Amino acid sequence: MSTHRLRFKLNGADRDLEVPADRLLIDLLREDCGATGTKLGCGIGVCGACSVLVDGELVSACLVPAVFVDATAIVTVEGLARDGALTPLQDSFIREGGFQCGICTPGQLIAATALLGEHPRPTRDEVRSWMMGNICRCTGYYGIERAIDRAAGAR
Amino acid sequence: MTFEYHEPRELGPALDLLARHGQDAHLIAGGTATVLLLRQGLLRPGHVIGLRRIESLGGIARTSDGGLRIGAMATHRAVERSPMARAYSPALTDAFASVATIRIRNQATVGGNLAHADPAQDPPPMLAAFGATVTARSSRGERTIPVADLAVDHFTTSLAGDEIITEVVLPPIVEGTRAAYLKFLPKTADDYATVSVAATLRLASDGTVAAASIFLGAVGPTPIRARRVEDALRGRARGDIGEAAALVGEEIDPVDDARGSSEYKRRMARVWTERTLAQLLR
Ligand SMILES: Cc1cc2nc3c(=O)[nH]c(=O)nc-3n(C[C@H](O)[C@H](O)[C@H](O)COP(=O)(O)OP(=O)(O)OC[C@H]3O[C@@H](n4cnc5c(N)ncnc54)[C@H](O)[C@@H]3O)c2cc1C
Numbered sequence A: 001m002s003t004h005r006l007r008f009k010l011n012g013a014d015r016d017l018e019v020p021a022d023r024l025l026i027d028l029l030r031e032d033c034g035a036t037g038t039k040l041g042c043g044i045g046v047c048g049a050c051s052v053l054v055d056g057e058l059v060s061a062c063l064v065p066a067v068f069v070d071a072t073a074i075v076t077v078e079g080l081a082r083d084g085a086l087t088p089l090q091d092s093f094i095r096e097g098g099f100q101c102g103i104c105t106p107g108q109l110i111a112a113t114a115l116l117g118e119h120p121r122p123t124r125d126e127v128r129s130w131m132m133g134n135i136c137r138c139t140g141y142y143g144i145e146r147a148i149d150r151a152a153g154a155r
Numbered sequence B: 001m002t003f004e005y006h007e008p009r010e011l012g013p014a015l016d017l018l019a020r021h022g023q024d025a026h027l028i029a030g031g032t033a034t035v036l037l038l039r040q041g042l043l044r045p046g047h048v049i050g051l052r053r054i055e056s057l058g059g060i061a062r063t064s065d066g067g068l069r070i071g072a073m074a075t076h077r078a079v080e081r082s083p084m085a086r087a088y089s090p091a092l093t094d095a096f097a098s099v100a101t102i103r104i105r106n107q108a109t110v111g112g113n114l115a116h117a118d119p120a121q122d123p124p125p126m127l128a129a130f131g132a133t134v135t136a137r138s139s140r141g142e143r144t145i146p147v148a149d150l151a152v153d154h155f156t157t158s159l160a161g162d163e164i165i166t167e168v169v170l171p172p173i174v175e176g177t178r179a180a181y182l183k184f185l186p187k188t189a190d191d192y193a194t195v196s197v198a199a200t201l202r203l204a205s206d207g208t209v210a211a212a213s214i215f216l217g218a219v220g221p222t223p224i225r226a227r228r229v230e231d232a233l234r235g236r237a238r239g240d241i242g243e244a245a246a247l248v249g250e251e252i253d254p255v256d257d258a259r260g261s262s263e264y265k266r267r268m269a270r271v272w273t274e275r276t277l278a279q280l281l282r
Helices: A025-032 A088-096 A105-118 A124-131 A141-151 B011-024 B034-039 B076-081 B083-088 B090-097 B102-107 B110-116 B123-129 B227-233 B242-250 B262-281
Strands: A003-010 A013-020 A051-054 A057-060 A073-075 B004-006 B025-028 B047-050 B060-062 B068-071 B133-138 B141-146 B151-153 B164-170 B177-184 B195-203 B209-217
Touching: A013 A025, A025 A051, A051 A105, A057 A105, A057 B102, A088 A105, A088 A141, A105 A124, A105 A141, A105 B102, A124 A141, B011 B025, B011 B047, B011 B133, B011 B164, B025 B034, B060 B083, B068 B083, B068 B110, B076 B090, B076 B102, B076 B110, B083 B090, B090 B123, B090 B177, B090 B195, B110 B123, B110 B164, B123 B177, B123 B195, B123 B209, B177 B262, B195 B262, B209 B227, B209 B262, B227 B242, B242 B262
Parallel strands: A003 A073, B004 B047, B025 B047
Antiparallel strands: A003 A013, A051 A057, A051 A073, B060 B068, B068 B164, B133 B141, B133 B164, B177 B195, B195 B209
16 A cells, blocks of 8 residues: 655645545544544435535545645635634524534535535525535424525525 | 555556556546445555546637537536536536536546446436547557447446546537436435436427437436437427337336336336427427
């Protein structure tokens, strides 16, 4: 097995580490970087629990080889709040009850952050088609939708 | 899984690595299919060759004759969002946009899609209906393969082991051609198709069908060309599409699976072929 030196930014901080060729991004984040906010759900790219941003693009950390993130900038749920101040989206999730058990929340927040980055005032259809792949096992979808609407200034 | 990972910056060295390691080498583009197969132990290569740093494999651009070139490493989402791809045909961007979720579309590439050759994939039938070709390079040279001839069986292509898809080329669209991609998703919006229909159609000045190209996904071991339907449509007026669409049953060979019985898919193939034609003839 070959090993590879990766230099990347995680939530704004420089990281420099060596990983085996078969490392996945989810394990790089949780095991090697100790950033356990990102959760492993289905492990096959379906459920959205491990949603992260790589150079601003929303991807499933369980499907991305770690070697692909060399020289990129990654944002996980830990990177949303600045100096303890929640983003308007995080605040809206709290106000609107955008979660129940919370396991899918890091992925929901990251997916919705990417949505609002691309569509600051998304329509209902845009919210639904964008968030469609982020599954909430508690079926708290209305709260999640309201939270996104609120963060977008729609309520 | 234990392998050596290589990430060449040019196509030449990638082709050399493939030629040198033969069966023991496996390409990885976006990785959405390969990561799963590696993890399940269905692939056990000694060498994995990453294509992500090879710049010549990227890009989406109109060709000088009015067609479209999509680099093998362009992601699904790049095609979906490309104004040039949309200007070529919104049906093309629809087919790419109907793949899974944004997360998958951000990672999965066009070359990886075509080489993966799952018959339930969305872009291949649409690309085939447009008459697209892929360019395949090896250290032995270059050849052009129609997308319609690329998949030969479930997860099997006519590519040789040492070939890399470098691009997909779509020919210019004949003036007046209409195109549509319809995906039947009875369960969830991010699922694979139960049945999908890709079609292009051109009407003559008298309103009869002058040309039709129809491919179905998820109803056979590869995308299936509905030749009998195409033949039956030619020269017909817009009214009589139901009879032509019914002929699709003679072309397809769907299997029973979680997305429905073979019989159900057969019926749905007729319904969705008719709907696609109705949309094109509206
Ligand atoms: C959760 C999930 C849902 C999905 N849903 C859909 C769906 O609804 N519709 C749909 O159409 N598809 C769907 N797919 C399949 C998806 O389209 C493919 O996995 C993807 O297109 C493969 O592209 P990739 O770049 O990730 O390929 P990789 O995984 O990198 O490679 C796939 C195969 O192609 C080979 N390869 C890659 N690039 C080249 C090249 N340039 N030349 C020659 N060979 C090459 C690799 O060696 C490998 O065998 C889904 C996949 C997942 C994981």
